[in-house]
Amino acid sequence: MSLGMGSVPARVVSSPEAAQLFLKTHDSVFAARPQMEAVTHMSYGNNGISLTNGTYWRHVRKFVVQELLAPAKVNSFRGMRRDEVGLVVEEIKKAAVACEEVNVSDKVGGLIENMTFRFLLGRSKDDKLIDRPSIKSIMIDIITEAIDTSFSSIEWILTELMRHPIKRNEKVSRGANLRALLDLIEWWRRRICPN
Numbered sequence: 001m002s003l004g005m006g007s008v009p010a011r012v013v014s015s016p017e018a019a020q021l022f023l024k025t026h027d028s029v030f031a032a033r034p035q036m037e038a039v040t041h042m043s044y045g046n047n048g049i050s051l052t053n054g055t056y057w058r059h060v061r062k063f064v065v066q067e068l069l070a071p072a073k074v075n076s077f078r079g080m081r082r083d084e085v086g087l088v089v090e091e092i093k094k095a096a097v098a099c100e101e102v103n104v105s106d107k108v109g110g111l112i113e114n115m116t117f118r119f120l121l122g123r124s125k126d127d128k129l130i131d132r133p134s135i136k137s138i139m140i141d142i143i144t145e146a147i148d149t150s151f152s153s154i155e156w157i158l159t160e161l162m163r164h165p166i167k168r169n170e171k172v173s174r175g176a177n178l179r180a181l182l183d184l185i186e187w188w189r190r191r192i193c194p195n
Contacts, residue, residue: 068119077119084115 013019067073088111095102 077115080118081115084111084118087114 011022013022088107092102092107
């Protein structure tokens with residue numbers, strides 16, 4: 001059965017046989033999503049792993065699942081993640097001591113980018129080897145799909161911590177690097193912005 005719901009046609013499956021035909025046999029036909037300008041822009045020309053369907057999508061998704069998200073692989077990079085966050089905390093400390101402004105968006109974006117390059121390539125960023133928009137698109141998809149946290153959410157959280165440092169949750173402040181970041185934000189706020 002077909003229904004007209006706005007500009008997108010909808011299909012209604014009313015029997016188990018039709019559902020099997022719909023979901024197994026012709027899945028690739030019905031899995032095609034309508035092209036939307038905003039989604040294409042946000043996924044860097046549909047280079048992510050959560051929206052597109054095709055050869056590129058299958059290869060990248062297989063790579064992500066088998067190589068990047070295997071539990072042993074994720075645990076093996078714990079030290080690298082700690083190092084990268086520590087470097088960002090040190091940069092923010094230096095900026096605070098020098099009474100300089102800190103663009104949290106740039107710092108978080110750089111942190112994600114540096115961790116991604118070290119995670120994927122085993123070394124720091126090298127622009128000649130990999131396309132940055134593709135990497136960024138894949139990592140944003142992974143973060144969004146896996147923990148439902150996007151770049152803007154992280155930026156919002158850090159902004160709120162700067163605005164209300166006293167009201168922070170004790171569970172959030174368990175990690176040493178996060179505690180150092182929160183202490184730095186409080187120190188900077190008391191020193192630079194006494195109000």
